[in-house]
Amino acid sequence: MAEYTLKLRRYDPQSGEAPYFEEYKVDLEPHRSVLEAILQVKNEQDGSVGIRCSCRAAICGSCGVRINGRPGLACHTHLDKAANTGVNSDGTTILVEPMGNMPVIKDLIVDMDAVHWKKIQRVTPWLINKEPVPEREYIVPHENMVDVTQTMACIQCGACVSDCLSMEVDPLFVGPAASAKAYRFVGDPRDAEQFERLKDLAEDPHGIFDCTHCFTCIDACPKGVAPMSQIMRLRRVSTNDHHIVDRNNGERHERAFVSLIRGYGLLHEAELLPRSYGGDSWFGKFHPAAGQELLSSLPVVMKGLMRGKMSPKLALLGHRVPSRDLKAVQAIFDKVESKDRRYELNLYISGYEDDDEQAAATAEPVAAASESESA
Amino acid sequence: MPAHDVLIIGAGLAGQRAALAAADAGASVAILSKVHPVRSHSVAAAGGINAALNPEDTWESHAFDTVKGSDYLGDQDAIEIMCREAPDEILWLEHAGVTFHRSDSGHLGTRAFGGASQARTYYVADITGQAILHVLYEQLMKHHERVDRYEEWFTTTLLQDEEGNCIGCVARDIRTGTLEVFNAKSVILASGGAGQAFKPTTNALICTGDGIAQAYRIGAPLMDMEMIQYHPTTLAENGFLITEGARGEGAHLYNALGERFMEKYAPNKLELASRDVVSRAEQTEINEGRGFPDGTIALDITRVPRKRTLEALREIVNIGKDFAGVDITREPIHIKPGMHYIMGGVKTDFDGQTPIPGLYAAGEVACVSVHGGNRLGANSLLDTLIFGRRSGEHAAQRARGVAMPKAPTSVLADAQGEIDEILNRPTGGRRVSEIKNELGEMMNRYVAVYRDEEGLATAREIVQRLKQEAPSAAIDDKGTIFNQDVLAAIELGYMLDVAEAIVMAAQERRESRGAQFRTDFPERNDEDWLHHITVSQNGDGPALGTAPVTITKWQPQARTY
Numbered sequence: 061m062a063e064y065t066l067k068l069r070r071y072d073p074q075s076g077e078a079p080y081f082e083e084y085k086v087d088l089e090p091h092r093s094v095l096e097a098i099l100q101v102k103n104e105q106d107g108s109v110g111i112r113c114s115c116r117a118a119i120c121g122s123c124g125v126r127i128n129g130r131p132g133l134a135c136h137t138h139l140d141k142a143a144n145t146g147v148n149s150d151g152t153t154i155l156v157e158p159m160g161n162m163p164v165i166k167d168l169i170v171d172m173d174a175v176h177w178k179k180i181q182r183v184t185p186w187l188i189n190k191e192p193v194p195e196r197e198y199i200v201p202h203e204n205m206v207d208v209t210q211t212m213a214c215i216q217c218g219a220c221v222s223d224c225l226s227m228e229v230d231p232l233f234v235g236p237a238a239s240a241k242a243y244r245f246v247g248d249p250r251d252a253e254q255f256e257r258l259k260d261l262a263e264d265p266h267g268i269f270d271c272t273h274c275f276t277c278i279d280a281c282p283k284g285v286a287p288m289s290q291i292m293r294l295r296r297v298s299t300n301d302h303h304i305v306d307r308n309n310g311e312r313h314e315r316a317f318v319s320l321i322r323g324y325g326l327l328h329e330a331e332l333l334p335r336s337y338g339g340d341s342w343f344g345k346f347h348p349a350a351g352q353e354l355l356s357s358l359p360v361v362m363k364g365l366m367r368g369k370m371s372p373k374l375a376l377l378g379h380r381v382p383s384r385d386l387k388a389v390q391a392i393f394d395k396v397e398s399k400d401r402r403y404e405l406n407l408y409i410s411g412y413e414d415d416d417e418q419a420a421a422t423a424e425p426v427a428a429a430s431e432s433e434s435a
Numbered sequence: 436m437p438a439h440d441v442l443i444i445g446a447g448l449a450g451q452r453a454a455l456a457a458a459d460a461g462a463s464v465a466i467l468s469k470v471h472p473v474r475s476h477s478v479a480a481a482g483g484i485n486a487a488l489n490p491e492d493t494w495e496s497h498a499f500d501t502v503k504g505s506d507y508l509g510d511q512d513a514i515e516i517m518c519r520e521a522p523d524e525i526l527w528l529e530h531a532g533v534t535f536h537r538s539d540s541g542h543l544g545t546r547a548f549g550g551a552s553q554a555r556t557y558y559v560a561d562i563t564g565q566a567i568l569h570v571l572y573e574q575l576m577k578h579h580e581r582v583d584r585y586e587e588w589f590t591t592t593l594l595q596d597e598e599g600n601c602i603g604c605v606a607r608d609i610r611t612g613t614l615e616v617f618n619a620k621s622v623i624l625a626s627g628g629a630g631q632a633f634k635p636t637t638n639a640l641i642c643t644g645d646g647i648a649q650a651y652r653i654g655a656p657l658m659d660m661e662m663i664q665y666h667p668t669t670l671a672e673n674g675f676l677i678t679e680g681a682r683g684e685g686a687h688l689y690n691a692l693g694e695r696f697m698e699k700y701a702p703n704k705l706e707l708a709s710r711d712v713v714s715r716a717e718q719t720e721i722n723e724g725r726g727f728p729d730g731t732i733a734l735d736i737t738r739v740p741r742k743r744t745l746e747a748l749r750e751i752v753n754i755g756k757d758f759a760g761v762d763i764t765r766e767p768i769h770i771k772p773g774m775h776y777i778m779g780g781v782k783t784d785f786d787g788q789t790p791i792p793g794l795y796a797a798g799e800v801a802c803v804s805v806h807g808g809n810r811l812g813a814n815s816l817l818d819t820l821i822f823g824r825r826s827g828e829h830a831a832q833r834a835r836g837v838a839m840p841k842a843p844t845s846v847l848a849d850a851q852g853e854i855d856e857i858l859n860r861p862t863g864g865r866r867v868s869e870i871k872n873e874l875g876e877m878m879n880r881y882v883a884v885y886r887d888e889e890g891l892a893t894a895r896e897i898v899q900r901l902k903q904e905a906p907s908a909a910i911d912d913k914g915t916i917f918n919q920d921v922l923a924a925i926e927l928g929y930m931l932d933v934a935e936a937i938v939m940a941a942q943e944r945r946e947s948r949g950a951q952f953r954t955d956f957p958e959r960n961d962e963d964w965l966h967h968i969t970v971s972q973n974g975d976g977p978a979l980g981t982a983p984v985t986i987t988k989w990q991p992q993a994r995t996y
Contacts, residue, residue, distance in 0.1 A: 074914050091760065108912035109919040112474075114639040117675045117754060119565065121473045136757060165610060166917040171585070172471070186573040187532030197529045205534050206746060209559060210567050211751075212534050216473050251530070305822035434852040 061087050063141055066097055067148070068109060069157040069169050079164070090140035094154060097121050097139060098168075109169035120281055121215030124222065125168050126157040131222040131280040159222035161231075175231075176218045179238035183261070186244060190252040200249045210242035214285045220277035232266040236277035236287030239268060241291035246297060258298040262306040269310025270293045293400075296402065310348075312336050322393050325386040328378030329370075333357070438585065438841075439465040440834035443601055444590050445646060447475030448816060449823035450800025451571040451624030453787075453918035456827030458581040462834050465617065469641065469922070472572050476627055476639040477798075477819065481678035481750060483546060483556035484816040486521035487771075492553045494518040499823040502989045504550040504709045507965065508659065508947035513785040513803045513820065517821045524820050525557055532570045534559050536747070546747070547683040548907070550709035550996070554683075561678045561750040564816060579610070588615075592851050593622065593794070594842045597991030602840035605850040610920070612915025614850050620837040621793050621830035624650055624781065625823060628799035631880075631926075631932040633774035633881075634875025635674025637666055646800040648929035650781040655789045656971035658662025658982060659779035660933075661940035662848040662950045664810055665884050667713035668802065669773030670759055671731045676776045677751050679812040681763075682706040684747060686736040688717070688765065690725040693736050701996035705988025708996035711950045713808040714772035716955070718884040721771065724901065731769035739764075758859060761931040771805040772884055776815065778806040778950065782969060782982065785949075787826025793837075795830050797822040808949015811905055844970075857910060857924045864907035867923050871930065874901055878934055881940055887955045897978050898935045903996055905931055936970040937975060943968050943979050961991050 064086050071079040084105055086097040102109050110120040115417045116135050123134040130148025134156070142154045162170040174262055190198070211408040220236040227233045234242075242261060245251045261267040268291050298304045303402075316335035320328050333354055338344020362372050442458040443450045446468035455468040468475065487497040493584060498518040504507055529535055529543065536558050538544035548556040559566035567976040575582055587609040591724040594603045594616070603618040626646030630638025651657055651889035667688075668677040682688075688706055690696045700716035701708035708716075717732045726732055736751075741764045745752060748763075787795040798819040805818055878895045881890035905927050932939040944959040947953050 072914060075918055094628055102865065102919075103872075107867070107910055107923070108914070108918075109920060110917045112470075114470060114474050114641045115476070115479055115759065116640065117479070119750070120470075120476075120639060121477050122470070122474050138757075166914075169917055177912075181576060186577040186977040187570075189530060190620070193530055196526060197535070197543050200537060202544075203541055205537045209566070211532050212559065212569065213562060214569075215478070215565065216569075248532070248534070352599075391708075 062139070063087055063152065064091050064097060064143060066101060067153055067155045068098070068101075068167065069155075070109070071164050077296055088139060089191045089401045090173040091138050093135045094125075094127055094137045094139060094142050095134035097154070098134060098156065098317065110169045112169055119215060121217035124159050124217040124219045126159060126222065127301055128155050131159060131219040133217055133219065133282045133329075136282045148417060159232040161221055161224060161227050170218070172218055175215070176221050176237060176296050180216070180223075181233050182234055182242055183238045184245075184257065185241050188251055188253045189250065190250055204247065204249050206242050209246070210245045211240045211290055213283045214240055215283055217282065219280040219282060220287050223276050223280055225276055226270055226272050230270060233270045234261065234264065234267055236271075236291070239294060240287040240290040240331065243294055246294060253305075254297070254380050255302050258302055259304050259369065261294060261299045262304045262307070262310060267308070269306065269308050270300070270377055271312070279280070300402065312339060315339070323391045324378050325381035330375050331378065351434050358373055382406060436616045436618060437465060437583070437585075438618040438839050439463045440463075440619065441621045441830045442467065442617050443623045443625055443827075444468075444604060445475070445624065445626030445798070445800065446472035446584075446586075447477035447625065447627055447798060447819065448568055448571065449477075449826075449971065450475075450566070450623070451575055451798075452823035453569065453576055453623050453797055453830070454745050454822045455578065455870050456824040458578055460828050462831035463844060464581065464686040465585060465619070466619065467588045467590065467604075469587065469589045469609065469645070470583070470761035471586045472575065473566060473569055474641070476642050477816070478565045479637070479639065479676065481676065481837070482548060482680035482683065482892040483558030483563045483813045484525065484550065484567070484820075485551065485555050485811070485813040485976050486525045487518060487553070487555055487818065488522040488525050488543065488556060488557070489545065489553070489555065492555050494521070496552055497521065497555060499960035500551050501805065501811055502807075504811040504814075505805075505995060506711075506802070506809055506994055507961070507986075507989075508662070508807030508949055508967065508984060510807075510985040511989060512802050512985045513805050515987060516785050517817060519804050520769065520821050521817055522682040524722075524817070527807045528567060528820075532573055532953045533567055534564035536560070545678060547707060548812045549682065549713070550680050550704070551707075553806040556683065558680065558747075560746065561680050564727065567816065568818075589925075590626075590645065590649065591925065592846075592848055593653050593789070595653055596840055596842075598792075599654075600792045600840070603857045605846055607854070609694055612918060614847055616842050616844070616847055618840055618842055620808070620834035620839060621795060622832050623728055623787065623795040623797060623826045624800050625796070625798050625819075625826075626800050626912070628777045628780075630774055630777070630931060631871070632874060632930040632934045632937070633663075634872060635669070635879065636774040636875070637669055637674055637676040638775070643926035644933035645926065646796065646927045648932040649804075649806050650791070650794065650796060650800075650933055651970075652787060653791065653971055654840055654979065655791050655794065656782045657779060657936050658782040658888045658969045659804050659807065659940070660777070660936045660970055661775060661944050662778035662806070662808050662970060663882065663937065664710055664776035666716040666775035666777060667710055667717055667770040667772055668734050668940065669775070670772040671729055671769045671771050672976065674773045675758055675770065676773075676775065677734060677752055678748065679710070681734065681736050681739070681748055681751060682966055683806055684736075684739045684743065686734055686739060687711070689733045689735060690720045691727045691733075692725055694725070696720050696725070704996035709809055709811060711952075711996055713864050714884055715952060717772050722885075727769060728772075729769065731771045733767040734770045735767040736763045737767065740953055747888050749874055755907045774879060774883070776810055777937075778802070778808065778810055779937070783822075785822070785825065786829040788829065791824055793833070795826040797826040806827040808951065837862070852944050854921060857921050858913050860907060860909045862909045865904055867905075867908045867910060867920075867927050870901050870905055871923075874930060874934060875899070878937070882938060884950060885952050885954050886941055887953060888942065894938045895935075895942065898931060898938055902931050902935070937976055938971055939979060940968045957986055959994075965991065
């Protein structure tokens with residue numbers, strides 16, 4: 061047994077008072093979950109503490125909270141781990157707060173309908189059957205079903221929504237969970253409207269190109285759904301398979317990244333902007349929207365120059381990498397682009413194809429990476 | 436006040452399937468649940484769903500396996516319906532979007548499961564319940580114009596008119612604390628089981644027997660309540676479920692001496708005998724000193740190829756890692772039998788109708804009875820869907836010939852009075868959680884795998900004492916917004932009613948059949964006990980009764996695996 065201090069963020073909407081923190085001592089073994097500790101408080105000390113919970117085993121998705129500043133399931137976080145990570149890592153104190161990006165109803169309970177479920181409904185979250193519907197089952201490849209099962213594994217807990225940085229800036233962003241739900245249909249060979257779904261999400265200014273690749277949702281997800289990876293896959297299917305050129309310039313912006321890395325080995329910020337609007341052509345620089353965007357980002361550029369984050373030379377001419385390294389970078393491009401099928405790097409499937417001996421001999425991530433390269 | 440043709444209470448698989456079926460049949464539908472529908476406990480069903488869909492399989496074979504699994508206590512007419520309709524239900528789910536596992540040819544693939552003579556379990560990795568539940572919810576979102584959803588509403592009481600018809604319910608909006616009368620021409624209970632009356636249990640915290648007790652309180656008989664399934668593989672420490680799919684994929688059970696003991700108890704089916712048989716075998720090994728020091732058995736999944744385990748048993752890989760610190764692909768995991776399912780419930784016919792006009796029940800809350808003395812793995816999802824759909828269709832049809840009822844507004848004041856009584860209880864009594872704990876531990880001690888008269892009599896006494904203590908259990912939360920405390924007090928009352936019925940039925944059945952094993956009556960006795968036991972409320976307390984078992988083509992025979 062060990063003693064922990066649970067510091068719970070309390071909020072009683074009927075009291076007229078602001079939220080506050082209340083501390084409780086609990087006595088539990090370190091491998092017990094934060095939820096068990098909260099339930100001990102509820103059962104033995106204070107029954108008024110509010111938290112949604114049901115299965116206790118990370119399947120129902122009810123108990124999404126922030127633990128020491130990190131989003132996750134209370135039932136899925138061990139006390140010792142919780143007490144030693146995040147904002148309060150003193151080994152005994154565990155701060156538990158409601159999830160972010162959603163209004164708080166009471167204590168640790170947030171209004172998921174107002175945000176999470178609205179966004180899920182935004183992506184037409186049901187199968188639109190390919191016609192004709194067969195008399196028996198649709199015949200579809202085994203791999204496709206395993207592939208969409210990754211997004212089917214989402215338990216709608218909201219942990220990814222809680223800490224989505226893009227959503228913090230743009231509350232209308234469709235967000236990680238709903239995007240993963242969208243991939244569940246886009247990746248399903250039985251769905252009839254792959255193009256329409258992608259076109260819709262690409263053209264929406266708050267759609268798939270609104271994600272900034274911060275990886276927070278991948279860290280937050282307790283079920284390995286990797287929402288950001290699903291967003292990237294939506295983009296790849298949208299741009300590479302359906303050639304959807306969206307009015308948000310998402311597609312061109314992505315292409316600009318690719319062509320710059322291929323050409324320079326590193327990002328060339330001064331080129332990124334014009335290329336994102338005007339494409340790779342030299343005349344693209346004179347795209348009016350590029351000029352406008354450049355003008356509006358001038359203060360940021362100036363600030364960067366003044367603080368020495370870049371030199372004028374670097375800003376205008378870009379980084380230089382040794383030609384050997386540049387060739388190596390380009391070799392990666394050649395190799396990837398010469399494949400008949402696009403690399404999906406779905407670790408949910410390919411990350412474990414290694415056999416036991418190999419995995420035991422090398423560090424797991426390395427083994428997984430080398431395996432997927434040769435796959 | 437909301438009024439619908441069909442009101443469904445509970446939004447797990449049975450409830451959602453009923454809602455879609457009733458809406459399809461043209462009824463106006465409301466579905467009401469104390470948790471958001473995707474939090475329902477159906478989400479935890481792991482292994483799969485049975486159907487004789489493969490051309491080489493037959494529904495008769497599925498039905499016979501089910502009858503044998505039930506230890507001949509299942510009603511064979513209902514079992515025939517369930518097994519006949521199973522293949523079409525799988526295809527309906529597949530077309531609705533369930534991502535069922537495919538074989539290399541792209542067709543639906545199956546896995547083996549306990550008590551079955553064929554591999555006929557269709558599955559989505561080991562998240563089958565979740566995959567189906569979420570797809571049904573997708574369909575509810577799609578049909579939002581035809582199905583009104585009341586999410587996070589807690590039913591406090593079922594309503595009846597003067598003729599005894601069920602005409603709706605009173606429910607509390609958990610978010611606001613407001614009580615509301617729901618009028619309906621037909622009411623379908625789909626609120627699940629009562630596992631929380633046991634501790635530990637694989638069941639979620641929400642499984643508190645609400646619907647079973649609500650129906651019982653207005654006079655509906657309960658049936659087969661003594662039949663409590665102990666699942667053979669639950670985590671020793673906290674009772675979490677390790678899916679039967681593990682054994683379906685080839686995992687073995689070993690005692691502390693390293694013996695594959697199932698060879699003694701079920702030489703043909705071994706680990707894949709029916710659940711009552713495997714649980715009893717494990718308990719015998721443990722009781723006779725051949726278990727591990729912590730009172731457990733070893734489940735060895737390392738025999739299953741690692742890639743297969745990671746793809747098809749992903750959830751239990753995580754459970755092993757997160758809740759037991761064990762990598763199941765590399766070492767055995769320690770398990771023991773644990774309370775999992777209640778075969779009994781509100782007595783219904785095969786259209787879900789209870790003896791109370793207008794009241795239906797489907798899923799774990801109900802007892803059709805297709806499971807009899809012991810449910811086969813992967814038959815519960817099937818039960819919820821088949822009888823959920825049939826209830827929905829029948830309830831919609833019934834609604835066409837009935838005028839919209841209107842409950843008197845006085846019912847609201849009554850319900851509010853009951854809640855106020857709980858809120859105003861003086862402090863000083865035992866805590867709700869304390870009583871619940873004592874109940875759960877007691878049930879798990881005396882009403883478990885092995886039972887006898889002495890233990891059951893003790894259990895009865897304790898339940899009765901707890902029933903007296905419960906009404907004075909004080910609560911801390913006096914608010915109206917998300918007051919979970921007051922709901923827990925109401926749920927405790929439900930669990931105690933259900934526990935009493937379970938204990939009485941177990942005392943009454945003086946034989947061993949299916950999940951009921953009486954050490955004082957160790958044999959099955961078809962002459963005296965080949966019938967259902969019912970428990971109903973008759974004014975001054977619970978009364979026992981019987982109901983015949985329907986036998987169509989399979990006469991009882993000795994049951995070996």
